Amino acid sequence: MTDSKYFTTTKKGEIFELKAELNSDKKEKKKEAVKKVIASMTVGKDVSALFPDVVNCMQTDNLELKKLVYLYLMNYAKSQPDMAIMAVNTFVKDCEDPNPLIRALAVRTMGCIRVDKITEYLCEPLRKCLKDEDPYVRKTAAVCVAKLHDINAQLVEDQGFLDTLKDLISDSNPMVVANAVAALSEIAESHPSSNLLDLNPQSINKLLTALNECTEWGQIFILDCLANYMPKDDREAQSICERVTPRLSHANSAVVLSAVKVLMKFMEMLSKDLDYYGTLLKKLAPPLVTLLSAEPELQYVALRNINLIVQKRPEILKHEMKVFFVKYNDPIYVKLEKLDIMIRLASQANIAQVLAELKEYATEVDVDFVRKAVRAIGRCAIKVEQSAERCVSTLLDLIQTKVNYVVQEAIVVIKDIFRKYPNKYESVIATLCENLDSLDEPEARAAMIWIVGEYAERIDNADELLESFLEGFHDESTQVQLQLLTAIVKLFLKKPTETQELVQQVLSLATQDSDNPDLRDRGYIYWRLLSTDPVAAKEVVLAEKPLISEETDLIEPTLLDELICYIGTLASVYHKPPSAFVEGSRGVVHKSLPPRTGSSESAESPEAAPTGAPPSEQPAVIPAQGDLLGDLLNLDLGPPVSGPPMTTASVQMGAVDLLGGGLDSLMGDESEGMGGTNFAAPPAGTMPATLSAPIGGGLGDLFDLTSGVGTLSGSYVAPKAVWLPAMKAKGLEISGTFTRQVGSISMDLLLTNKALQVMSDFAIQFNRNSFGLAPAAPLQVHAPLSPNQTVEISLPLNTVGSVMKMDPLNNLQVAVKNNIDVFYFSTLYPLHILFVEDGKMERQMFLATWKDIPNENEAQFQIKDCPLNAEAVSSKLQGSNIFTIAKRNVEGQDMLYQSLKLTNGIWVLAELRIQPGNPNFTLSLKCRAPEVSQHVYQAYETVLKN
């Protein structure tokens, strides 16, 4: 006799059978039938067709049956609003029932039915229930206000329910108080400006009283609410702390952590000389440690929070290092967090133990964990100076294991140790060099190259080593390329006589053969430095480096203080303030954990240049150096690249002169050849020729844009997405989208300053791209952007910029400059912003062109789950400049023939097959440049589905 019988189906058809049973006269049979319905519902089956039959069972004395019907109603009322109204009478009647359980059940269920018509009837019963004599009904009604607010906020305000709810904070029953606080907190969260929970000493006192008597969950709500209160002086803070401390011994870990939050926050106000301050510190340690003996999921959240607490007040847990030692059967997410905290707690007193543990971990099986353990050893060396020697010898032992990933991690951290303690451990370089061949990860290679360059004078064969790296220069990642460039320049400055060839080679590789603006820029700067003033170059390149800081991964103090206020919340798990990820920021995925350590990260451009693109596809006519130089200089000056080519040319000539002359003086006769190649750059006058590049279409077409008569409606605009997260851009966050309206394209940007300093002097520039998109005006940010300020900008674009085929085709690389730095990011633009307004082809022309384009250029796609009919489809597409030329009906299928034209004059012809009743369409695209088909299809998808 188990419930699994409810899942068995019969041949006749389940719904039919259930219907008969629900209408049975026998009570027992009815109940069984409703149970079957609920069982189907729990596994996500749709049983909404039974709605009237189930509602008929509602009027009953049997409480179980009533509850079951209510369960059903909550799930399906929304889909059957007219039928749901049938239930209202019973609800209203039940709200008057003498049994408080039934009154509460009725008001609770009514609040869960998210149907406007029912909500209207809910107000009166709810008002009564909020003042019910039975506290159970009152506490249920309090939550109901929050439900109603979620459905219809205005109604709740108009009916004065919020005031009634505030009154409930002074209710005599602690459970009612707790629920009122919970409801108000939830409402306040959706209305941050409303001052719902204005706490004063009196209400605080009531909350503290209720705290002792309500359920564990109620305690969490009350503690979280208390944490928002600002005591007027230290005495009040202390008295609140005293009354909150007993919660630290609660069995529910959420209560404990919420109490910790209140204490951590109010401790700020207490003087450190106070005896009570010391007592409180001592009391905080045991509950935090206890959290670590709970289930692993709880441990994880606790560890993320402890990580914050340890940064804020390291003294609390300084004696508890051992509880963070890793057990081999801990889940990996617990292991990694424990390791992080171990480093934070490492000090001279316990470093021996910590190192012994870390060495043990470095021989474990899990690769991620081992890597982090090796890295941790390096961090210990940097943090505790006395241990550096031991750490280095431990790392050398680990290198001897020859386990590939261990060796690579070790080399990365040894580089940091060199930077922290210069001229101390260089004797190990020989050992490092032995392992050169096994390094296959960019970070390790870059670290090794840095070491070779930095200590070139001590390594006899430094030039050979670096030369061996240079062979595969183009296959290296940007990080390695940049490092190699710098290292060779260092080497040259140290041993100029033997390495001239090498330096020439790397400079030309970086400046002539690379498309990465970072690399090019750095190459040119070195080149110019070396050529104009070798002495200055020495001063710049071989300058004394600042010692790296003790802890590169500490959370910024202001952010830390903010996060301490969010202990126990999601923000504390992600170590980000809630503003960064809760609500409002639709579509933002924050999966990253706190930023990793690594001093070389800043040198790395966040977007790797598309070095992978096959060179044969690149337009050959692009005047490589001239253009690159233009980029470099323009970036310095600010205005966008769209200016006339002639100005660029003149600047370029000047720069080349400068370079050539200077180099001569440095290199002597040998460099003549190189200077020569510089001058060999084609004159800038050939610039427009680049437009003829990959996808065809004449120059004239490009200007169609301006003459095109646009329909007034704009095409579909995707929601803004974050393009440049603040983490990667020293606090500048950029999100944006592309729009096309009345024939003009623009890039709508949202710049947010998440740093602590004012940002100004913004400029933007695009790398060459497939369709020549370029800013039509400079980036206008009128006032400097102060911290936490956001500004919205619409940047008009044109399509007369220089063209280079990108992979993917719609990739756009953007550089944004401000007073702090230059940042790079890349984004994909939806192709439909390039569909021009005069993209409607003549019928005859269409037919001819369709035949003309070879069949191998035809591509077929499926558009799935689109519920529209042919008319709706064609009007929707028309809004985005996809024009329907003809419509035919073939064997019950609608065939739409459509055309569109891209800004560079490429025509795309389409045949869209729609079968009535079938939400899946077939799209056939024909185009002379078949590589755009995929993106046109994506544009179709986007337009149709939004």
Next chain:
Amino acid sequence: MIHSLFLINCSGDIFLEKHWKSVVSQSVCDYFFEAQEKAADVENVPPVISTPHHYLISIYRDKLFFVSVIQTEVPPLFVIEFLHRVADTFQDYFGECSEAAIKDNVVIVYELLEEMLDNGFPLATESNILKELIKPPTILRSVVNSITGSSNVGDTLPTGQLSNIPWRRAGVKYTNNEAYFDVIEEIDAIIDKSGSTVFAEIQGVIDACIKLSGMPDLSLSFMNPRLLDDVSFHPCIRFKRWESERVLSFIPPDGNFRLISYRVSSQNLVAIPVYVKHSISFKENSSCGRFDITIGPKQNMGKTIEGITVTVHMPKVVLNMNLTPTQGSYTFDPVTKVLTWDVGKITPQKLPSLKGLVNLQSGAPKPEENPSLNIQFKIQQLAISGLKVNRLDMYGEKYKPFKGVKYITKAGKFQVRT
């Protein structure tokens, strides 16, 4: 607050869903499956996952995933604690928390979930309140119900729901009044290669089984309460009395519950009742190695150590093991590479040992990592911390209850590095 709950079994089927607000599509679980795939091992799935519109907070219990969907900022611990409470409740109602048990009682499960949360706010999570609202299934009751047509849903407001002691209902009656306490201590320890203790602590709990009529008021005192400086209490315990007198004073819930849990930290000396002598070696460039472990008693306070099991995760290159135990039996699973040796109890005259050969994959390099030994054991009639109950007094009721205390020490996460 908690929006929805999905129950997922190990093969990735969503076999139950419950929504407390609007319905969230099952497809949200795809993000969870993605994370599960990435984690490889079920135990390594991160408990908090963010998706574009929701957060998924999950726990893994009894081979089931409880995945909750969150839309607004909620304390994750609150959600995790609640999910564990849900699993506890299933365990309590059905005797086990398994897919089969849940499917067999799907209607009760649904009713329970509805009773436990309202609009995402916890409503009734105390077992005794739930049991008054929805009676647990028993064979007898379902037979009776099907004959008389009565239901297993209570139709009066549970008395505990609003009182200051929500954990106890009024009108409890027993013919035999009894109060039993189990003092259970688990030793968590890491022992290094040389046999010295890297880390050790005791995780203790006192579980109670109280079947007393009426409203008894109990006081439990200890011989050495100073040991307990890091404790978590059941809400029934009066904190003030503990602070001032170091006495546990409480009106108990009815039935089984955890009265306190405590930790005796590593600063105090934690006795380690067993030692392990081991020698595990792999020869360079040969496809075999030697394995030899011996277990012996140490600081066992004169009690017998029993129920000993040793589990070892051998390195991946180990193909098979050919061993001889002096007592007990061993198994080696060549797929998971787990060696399990079921030892039984230690007799000091003849120490149990397990030795023999290890076959390695030929040609593979000698394993770098050394396996850790995971040891389980039990000692009856002993709380290793030395904690002793002094007396139990009852006030408020006139009858004389039966009282009893049992002590047991077990290995928790007890591992020996080699």
